Amino acid sequence: MSEEKITIHLTVNGRPMQGKAEPRCTLVDFLRHELRLTGTHAGCEHGVCGTCTILVDGEPTRSCLMFAIQAEGREIWTVEGLGQEGKLNPLQASFRKHHALQCGFCTPGMLMSATALLKKCPKPSAEHVRDALSGNVCRCTGYTPIVDAVIEVSQRQI
Amino acid sequence: MKPQAFRYLRPQSLEEALAALSDTEADIRPIAGGQSLVPMMSLRLAAPSTLLDLGSISSLRGIRVDESGWLVAGSMTTHSDFEHSEIVGRHFPLLPMAMESVAHMPIRSRGTIGGSLAHADPAGDWPALSVACEAKLVLSKQGAARAVMADEFFCGIFSTVLEPDELLTEIHFPLWPSNRRWGLQKFARRRGDFALAGAIVLLDVEDDGRVAWARIVVNGATEMPTVLSELAAGLEGKVPDASMVEALLDQVESSVDVRSDLHASTAYRKELVRVMIRRALQQALPALEREHE
Numbered sequence: 001m002s003e004e005k006i007t008i009h010l011t012v013n014g015r016p017m018q019g020k021a022e023p024r025c026t027l028v029d030f031l032r033h034e035l036r037l038t039g040t041h042a043g044c045e046h047g048v049c050g051t052c053t054i055l056v057d058g059e060p061t062r063s064c065l066m067f068a069i070q071a072e073g074r075e076i077w078t079v080e081g082l083g084q085e086g087k088l089n090p091l092q093a094s095f096r097k098h099h100a101l102q103c104g105f106c107t108p109g110m111l112m113s114a115t116a117l118l119k120k121c122p123k124p125s126a127e128h129v130r131d132a133l134s135g136n137v138c139r140c141t142g143y144t145p146i147v148d149a150v151i152e153v154s155q156r157q158i
Numbered sequence: 159m160k161p162q163a164f165r166y167l168r169p170q171s172l173e174e175a176l177a178a179l180s181d182t183e184a185d186i187r188p189i190a191g192g193q194s195l196v197p198m199m200s201l202r203l204a205a206p207s208t209l210l211d212l213g214s215i216s217s218l219r220g221i222r223v224d225e226s227g228w229l230v231a232g233s234m235t236t237h238s239d240f241e242h243s244e245i246v247g248r249h250f251p252l253l254p255m256a257m258e259s260v261a262h263m264p265i266r267s268r269g270t271i272g273g274s275l276a277h278a279d280p281a282g283d284w285p286a287l288s289v290a291c292e293a294k295l296v297l298s299k300q301g302a303a304r305a306v307m308a309d310e311f312f313c314g315i316f317s318t319v320l321e322p323d324e325l326l327t328e329i330h331f332p333l334w335p336s337n338r339r340w341g342l343q344k345f346a347r348r349r350g351d352f353a354l355a356g357a358i359v360l361l362d363v364e365d366d367g368r369v370a371w372a373r374i375v376v377n378g379a380t381e382m383p384t385v386l387s388e389l390a391a392g393l394e395g396k397v398p399d400a401s402m403v404e405a406l407l408d409q410v411e412s413s414v415d416v417r418s419d420l421h422a423s424t425a426y427r428k429e430l431v432r433v434m435i436r437r438a439l440q441q442a443l444p445a446l447e448r449e450h451e
Contacts (some may be wrong), residue, residue: 003163008208021210023166046159046197047265059238059267064198066268069166070213116263134349135262 010071012037013081021068028052030068031078039079039108043137046059050136053109054078060116067072079108082115091115091153098149109136123154161199165208168252172215172298173320175325179210180300182322186210190234190273193265218272218327221245223364228332233272241266249333250291252340252358253262256283262350275311278318278382280417281352283344286377289385290358296328303327312382337362337370341438344378345430346423353378354422357434359442374435377429379403379416386410389435400449403439407432 005020012035019034026045026112031037031054043049045064052063083089088096091114101107110133117124117132126133129150130143138146167186179186187206189195190213198204212218218234221243229249231240240246241257258284260266272426275295288295288308295306297320311318320326344356345403355378362371372390377383392406411428418424440447 006166022163022164024161024199026200029160046200047193050262050264053264056267060264061267062193062264064200065193065265067166067192067196067209069168070192070211113264131258131349132263135264142354 005040006069006073008068010073011075013077019068023067023069025068026064027054027056027066027068027076028063028072030071031063031076035135036066037078037080041105041108043105043109048137049106050108050113051106051109053112053136055112055116058116058119060113077112077115079111082111090156091118091150094153094156098145098152100141100146100149106136106138106140110138110146112147118150118154124150126151159200161196162202162205164206166211166256168211168214170214172325172327173300175210175212175215176300176323179323179325180338183341184208184323188212188276188325190276191236191268192269192273193261193269194273194277194279207329211341211428211449212272212325219270223249223333224330227333231271231329232330233275233326233328234270235272237261237266237269237271237274238263240271250331252291252342253287256287256342259283259344259346259350265350271329275308275329276318276320278312279352280315280381280383281354281356281364281378283356283377286356286358286383288331288372289383290360290375291331292373293332294330295326296330297321297324298327303324305330309383309385317379334360335362338365339442340361341441343434343438343441345434355379355427355430355434357438359432359435359438361393361442363443369393369396369398374438376414376431376435379431380414381417384414385413386435388413398439398443398446400446403436403446407436410435411421 003022009018021030028042031040041051043051047065048061057075083092106124113136129147185207188210218232221231224230237257237260241254247254271284273358274282293308295311297304339361341359344353346353358375360373364370372393374386375383376387389406416424416427
């Protein structure tokens with residue numbers, strides 16, 4: 001057993017950062033409680049709801065299914081890295097335009113899953129978008145506006 | 159919903175990992191992608207005192223074809239690696255197709271073949287795929303290794319022949335003959351969920367339409383991947399037609415031990431097994447489907 005805190009070094013949204021955590025601290029708790037990046041949400045905490053999805057070395061990853069200590073030296077992108085304070089990025093703006101959120105709890109995960117998809121596949125079909133977002137649960141929107149938002153932003157990017 | 163405290167080890171080499179595991183008194187649990195183990199720890203269904211993270215052992219991740227023509231995958235190869243591997247797509251078109259329905263992208267990017275096999279979830283995809291493909295599993299321990307066929311690796315629900323000091327290190331797949339056809343069916347209530355029932359059919363079909371060799375495996379509905387050898391034997395040497403298939407499927411219902419849980423009853427799963435096998439056979443032999451209609 002070890003409750004001793006260990007220093008973890010990683011890059012978050014392009015900036016080198018460090019913080020301390022016990023081995024049992026999940027990456028989502030580390031981001032929220034230690035680095036105070038509360039944009040990433042903790043939902044079910046067992047890998048089902050998708051709201052904690054972030055990018056780890058470019059790959060969409062459940063941050064509740066990874067321990068912070070496993071992120072040593074990794075490059076992390078969270079929802080805070082998408083836009084700037086007061087300025088939404090095109091994907092976020094498209095979510096706003098299409099009313100792709102109501103309560104907003106699932107939105108950080110939706111945005112990061114969609115970001116990962118668009119990076120790999122800049123012009124996805126609606127079916128492809130649905131597949132890529134199938135691991136993210138939304139209880140408000142019925143998903144259609146979310147799919148519309150991702151499709152529209154993909155058509156705008158050249 | 160928070161895991162119990164544990165000691166964390168991150169070996170840099172296989173030798174170092176096997177040395178740590180050789181202390182069988184220590185309650186050490188290897189962690190691969192963690193996509194099943196971390197939820198179990200969060201729900202306190204598992205509380206290992208030491209976690210042995212295999213993530214830094216680069217020799218355990220990757221796919222190659224060895225000198226005897228077998229496809230060899232390291233146990234830390236992820237579902238995404240299989241999904242996007244050119245070698246796998248060329249030699250085993252079944253596998254990338256199967257990976258597309260393994261949970262969701264963020265799970266596939268970390269989940270591994272070795273973790274899935276060692277976890278031995280009855281509804282898991284890799285246990286059934288490895289049994290269907292007659293894969294050979296290499297179990298290593300300090301100073302020794304043994305090979306076990308996939309259908310001898312599983313002992314029951316979440317149970318395998320792995321000893322506490324052993325690590326699943328490699329999975330070897332014999333290459334397919336050029337006349338092999340396949341069908342893969344999986345029924346889940348939502349996309350990416352574990353299968354309530356699934357079936358994999360592999361058939362070597364001669365030019366005259368005769369089935370020279372067959373292997374049929376069901377999962378999800380059974381405690382572990384189950385090989386239906388009688389059904390396969392019933393197809394071998396014949397040119398299957400729809401009525402022959404239905405007669406063989408009648409026998410399957412009585413010979414497969416189907417489980418029941420809160421997700422589905424035995425009766426429902428039995429019917430699903432039948433439909434999954436029929437559809438997988440139709441996928442492998444499109445002529446059957448036309449006849450069935």
